[in-house]
Amino acid sequence: MLLSILKRTLQALVVLIGVALLIFIMLRIVPGNAIITMMGEHANPEAIERMTAELGLDKPFYVQFYTYITGALRGDFGTSYSLHVSVSSLIAQAFPNTVCLALSAAVVAWLIGIVCGIIAAIKENSLLDRLFMGFSLFGVSMPVFMVAMVLQYFFAYKLGWFDISGVSDWRGFVLPAIALGWNSAGSIARLTRSTLVEVLQEDYIDTARSKGRRRMGVILFHALRNSMLPVITMMAVQLSSLLSGAVICETIFSINGIGRLAVDAISGRDIPLLQGTILLSTALVILGNLVADCLYSVLDPRVRKGD
Amino acid sequence: MRDDQEEILTMQMDSPEDVLAEADTLKDQLKRMARQNKLAVISAVVILLFVLGAIFAPVLTPYEFDQLDVINRLAPPSAEHLLGTDELGRDVLTRLLYGSRISLLVGVVPTVISMLAGAVLGICAGYIGGKTDTVIMRLADIMLAFPSMLLAMVIMYTLGDGLINIFLALALVSWASVARIVRSETLKLRESIFVEAAKSMGVSRLKIMCRHIFPNCLPSLIVLFTLNIPSAILSESSLSFLGIGIKYPQASWGLMVNLGRQFLYTKPWLSLAPSIAIMLVVLAFNFLGDGLRDVLDPHLKDQ
Amino acid sequence: MDEAITLSVRDLSTSFFSEKGEVKAVDHVSFDVPHGSIVGLVGESGCGKSMTARSVMKLLKYPGKIVGGEILLEGRDLVPLSERDMSLIRGEEIAMIFQEPMTSLNPVTPVGKQVQEAILQHRKISREEAKKNVLHMLETVGISEPEKRYRCYPHELSGGLRQRVMIAMAMICRPKLLIADEPTTALDVTVEAQILELLRELRDTIGTSIILISHNLGVIAQLCDYVYVMYAGQVVEHAPVLELFDHPSHPYTQGLMDSVRSLRRGDERLSTIPGTVPNLLRLPQGCRFAPRCPMAREDCRSCPPELSPVGDRHLARCPYAGR
Numbered sequence: 001m002l003l004s005i006l007k008r009t010l011q012a013l014v015v016l017i018g019v020a021l022l023i024f025i026m027l028r029i030v031p032g033n034a035i036i037t038m039m040g041e042h043a044n045p046e047a048i049e050r051m052t053a054e055l056g057l058d059k060p061f062y063v064q065f066y067t068y069i070t071g072a073l074r075g076d077f078g079t080s081y082s083l084h085v086s087v088s089s090l091i092a093q094a095f096p097n098t099v100c101l102a103l104s105a106a107v108v109a110w111l112i113g114i115v116c117g118i119i120a121a122i123k124e125n126s127l128l129d130r131l132f133m134g135f136s137l138f139g140v141s142m143p144v145f146m147v148a149m150v151l152q153y154f155f156a157y158k159l160g161w162f163d164i165s166g167v168s169d170w171r172g173f174v175l176p177a178i179a180l181g182w183n184s185a186g187s188i189a190r191l192t193r194s195t196l197v198e199v200l201q202e203d204y205i206d207t208a209r210s211k212g213r214r215r216m217g218v219i220l221f222h223a224l225r226n227s228m229l230p231v232i233t234m235m236a237v238q239l240s241s242l243l244s245g246a247v248i249c250e251t252i253f254s255i256n257g258i259g260r261l262a263v264d265a266i267s268g269r270d271i272p273l274l275q276g277t278i279l280l281s282t283a284l285v286i287l288g289n290l291v292a293d294c295l296y297s298v299l300d301p302r303v304r305k306g307d
Numbered sequence: 308m309r310d311d312q313e314e315i316l317t318m319q320m321d322s323p324e325d326v327l328a329e330a331d332t333l334k335d336q337l338k339r340m341a342r343q344n345k346l347a348v349i350s351a352v353v354i355l356l357f358v359l360g361a362i363f364a365p366v367l368t369p370y371e372f373d374q375l376d377v378i379n380r381l382a383p384p385s386a387e388h389l390l391g392t393d394e395l396g397r398d399v400l401t402r403l404l405y406g407s408r409i410s411l412l413v414g415v416v417p418t419v420i421s422m423l424a425g426a427v428l429g430i431c432a433g434y435i436g437g438k439t440d441t442v443i444m445r446l447a448d449i450m451l452a453f454p455s456m457l458l459a460m461v462i463m464y465t466l467g468d469g470l471i472n473i474f475l476a477l478a479l480v481s482w483a484s485v486a487r488i489v490r491s492e493t494l495k496l497r498e499s500i501f502v503e504a505a506k507s508m509g510v511s512r513l514k515i516m517c518r519h520i521f522p523n524c525l526p527s528l529i530v531l532f533t534l535n536i537p538s539a540i541l542s543e544s545s546l547s548f549l550g551i552g553i554k555y556p557q558a559s560w561g562l563m564v565n566l567g568r569q570f571l572y573t574k575p576w577l578s579l580a581p582s583i584a585i586m587l588v589v590l591a592f593n594f595l596g597d598g599l600r601d602v603l604d605p606h607l608k609d610q
Numbered sequence: 611m612d613e614a615i616t617l618s619v620r621d622l623s624t625s626f627f628s629e630k631g632e633v634k635a636v637d638h639v640s641f642d643v644p645h646g647s648i649v650g651l652v653g654e655s656g657c658g659k660s661m662t663a664r665s666v667m668k669l670l671k672y673p674g675k676i677v678g679g680e681i682l683l684e685g686r687d688l689v690p691l692s693e694r695d696m697s698l699i700r701g702e703e704i705a706m707i708f709q710e711p712m713t714s715l716n717p718v719t720p721v722g723k724q725v726q727e728a729i730l731q732h733r734k735i736s737r738e739e740a741k742k743n744v745l746h747m748l749e750t751v752g753i754s755e756p757e758k759r760y761r762c763y764p765h766e767l768s769g770g771l772r773q774r775v776m777i778a779m780a781m782i783c784r785p786k787l788l789i790a791d792e793p794t795t796a797l798d799v800t801v802e803a804q805i806l807e808l809l810r811e812l813r814d815t816i817g818t819s820i821i822l823i824s825h826n827l828g829v830i831a832q833l834c835d836y837v838y839v840m841y842a843g844q845v846v847e848h849a850p851v852l853e854l855f856d857h858p859s860h861p862y863t864q865g866l867m868d869s870v871r872s873l874r875r876g877d878e879r880l881s882t883i884p885g886t887v888p889n890l891l892r893l894p895q896g897c898r899f900a901p902r903c904p905m906a907r908e909d910c911r912s913c914p915p916e917l918s919p920v921g922d923r924h925l926a927r928c929p930y931a932g933r
Contacts, residue, residue, distance in 0.1 A: 018449040026465045141590040143541050145548050146582035157572050203713040206669055211728040212701035222716050244456030263549055266464050278457050286452050301763040
């Protein structure tokens with residue numbers, strides 16, 4: 001089992017390096033010279049040349065990449081073109097906010113999603129089931145910004161229960177987390193229901209019943225663990241969409257997070273900052289997938305011994 | 308000898324449910340869905356209405372989508388302007404109708420591109436295997452590791468704004484998941500009896516992939532297609548909402564929400580109307596995709 | 611009859627309600643399982659034998675429902691019992707083993723725990739005591755190194771071992787009745803013989819009555835005392851095992867026997883029963899076997915035959931059943 005975790009970790013590292021390379025290439029084929037953007041169109045050519053050399057942009061591509069990667073490993077992601085401070089310090093400020101937002105959204109969404117999914121599956125084809133599944137499809141279909149703005153309008157503006165923007169304390173996270181988790185809750189509920197319904201058709205469920213287990217016992221001790229396996233995979237996938245949604249939520253609720261940094265970086269054509277934020281977000285997703293893989297092999301003995 | 312004996316004594320039926328199962332063609336399945344799943348039918352009608360609205364937008368409204376009326380700016384809904392006017396006095400309903408052109412195009416075009424690319428790459432990876440498989444799947448892993456929104460943002464940054472670039476960005480973001488699903492489907496089909504039979508008769512690899520594997524992936528692809536359209540629409544609206552993507556003065560739903568946001572507290576309909584339009588279209592596609600999955604998905608049918 | 615009867619099924623009918631109509635999977639089936647005996651149910655797939663077994667356990671899947679009849683376990687009718695009362699009987703008084711040992715065990719739980727669960731469900735004993743019981747039972751069903759196997763997961767065991775685990779699970783509460791639904795169909799021939807032998811031993815030592823369901827006449831002949839032949843949801847013939855094999859009376863039973871015999875003799879042309887099991891939604895009006903029957907006459911197609919005696923404790927659903 002340790003060996004397979006090690007193998008997966010190595011694979012994850014390879015993917016991470018691939019990700020870094022891809023971002024690096026994409027950001028360097030941008031039309032228009034970043035230096036000119038930075039220093040203004042009328043900067044004197046000598047100064048531009050000096051700056052280019054200073055940033056190492058005159059060196060061959062692979063040298064630049066090597067310098068970047070070795071720097072990144074030491075926690076140095078370069079200096080922001082637009083804000084003129086180190087990217088790592090900007091990220092260090094924003095990172096905790098994004099993690100708080102994504103985690104609270106995830107926990108709430110997954111709890112609600114799993115509970116609703118289980119109830120819907122147990123009461124398959126009942127009114128409650130249809131109601132839950134209809135709602136969850138609504139949840140999946142609402143754009144994040146719509147949920148966020150509706151929540152903001154009613155609970156912050158009309159009722160005044162929460163601050164309209166910014167996160168001075170934990171209450172600032174409540175609305176953004178709900179807005180962000182909304183979609184996730186819907187899809188987790190749907191997946192939980194469908195896998196549980198499928199698992200309840202398995203032969204070993206009949207075996208459990210033939211032993212004299214009652215309905216609740218069968219569901220809790222036999223069906224649930226088996227049906228959670230695909231849900232765990234789904235959760236890892238959702239981490240990526242949560243980070244995508246965080247970009248929107250942070251913008252609407254003015255939270256200083258990674259997503260907003262990325263948006264700012266794009267409008268400021270700030271390559272080092274954009275590079276750093278995206279690399280970090282992607283690393284988070286890869287880490288999440290790795291954790292899910294390990295969890296999966298703990299829960300499923302068939303995988304534990306395999307590959 | 309026992310095996311033969313079994314074959315003779317065992318007829319092909321296993322349970323009374325099987326007695327009921329009769330071979331279904333694609334058309335029958337769609338008919339069955341239409342009969343059982345009213346929501347899917349309603350969704351199809353809603354989608355059709357939006358498509359018609361997009362095509363006949365100039366006929367349906369007396370205004371131009373960029374026709375200014377500065378005196379009447381930010382007017383509330385009225386008989387003249389059913390959904391009011393925006394900050395430059397443009398009719399919101401008109402902009403919604405024109406905006407549906409972009410949203411529907413953005414839903415369909417990148418999805419078609421990514422489905423084709425994903426299907427071809429997935430079938431190649433699954434059927435050829437070996438190095439081809441490794442290269443394609445590692446690439447897919449890398450693409451899937453990005454939060455899709457951020458990847459789309461970077462691609463838009465690299466390519467610049469514009470409709471064509473949005474198509475490209477969204478297609479690049481979504482081909483990998485299609486490829487992964489098609490590959491696993493292909494792996495299953497590769498072991499199936501009819502592929503083995505074709506192979507033993509010396510049918511070429513390309514022919515097997517085109518004639519045997521691809522048609523059998525179609526049901527899944529149809530379902531994926533209907534379910535990927537709404538996610539493309541959502542992605543575009545999010546990008547436009549952030550101001551990356553469709554540029555003023557073109558009308559896009561996401562852009563309208565973004566422009567209306569500054570008047571959220573005083574004129575909420577400005578951003579609510581396009582939001583609801585997005586939700587309706589996405590919901591309709593999701594319901595339709597769900598209905599299609601129920602009748603087409605081979606995994607459910609096996610049960 | 612003076613022997614004690616463990617299970618007596620009277621006019622049991624089970625139907626599936628589908629959108630295309632009611633499917634009578636089990637149609638007025640009656641049979642008795644005397645104490646300590648092994649009773650066989652035989653027939654082609656889809657003839658309703660598995661549905662009969664599931665009805666006795668009241669383990670029917672969703673559109674299936676018992677629509678009539680009685681299931682008397684030592685005189686007590688199970689049909690009206692609530693799900694809760696039934697759960698007290700399942701595993702304790704009636705146990706069941708299934709066809710596929712591959713999928714009948716929960717893949718994520720060690721097999722020992724799964725056996726233990728069965729006894730903890732019905733006995734108020736400590737976990738240690740339960741485990742001791744389980745280890746003993748595992749040994750009884752012929753599993754060597756029970757301590758080691760206890761911790762194994764289903765995928766780590768062979769098909770034969772898995773089926774032994776299933777049997778241990780079924781027998782751990784020493785039920786009055788064991789229903790074995792095609793217990794050896796998924797196994798090798800050699801393993802099959804061992805499992806059948808084990809069932810016979812358990813019947814002898816514990817005294818459990820067994821209903822053995824199979825499509826394989828060889829298995830039935832080896833093990834059973836009494837046999838019921840089923841076709842299209844009905845019992846078409848029943849007799850003590852020797853009587854049935856010596857004097858098969860119903861043309862369907864004869865057809866089944868012929869196909870096995872011609873295999874044994876190594877005939878060039880195998881004797882088979884022409885046609886297939888009828889669609890249960892579109893049953894023929896008269897005798898259900900008439901469309902495939904070599905001796906069918908005009909009146910067979912119009913009026914359905916009743917079970918009538920053709921010998922000592924031997925009945926057949928065919929007016930022309932001769933010797």
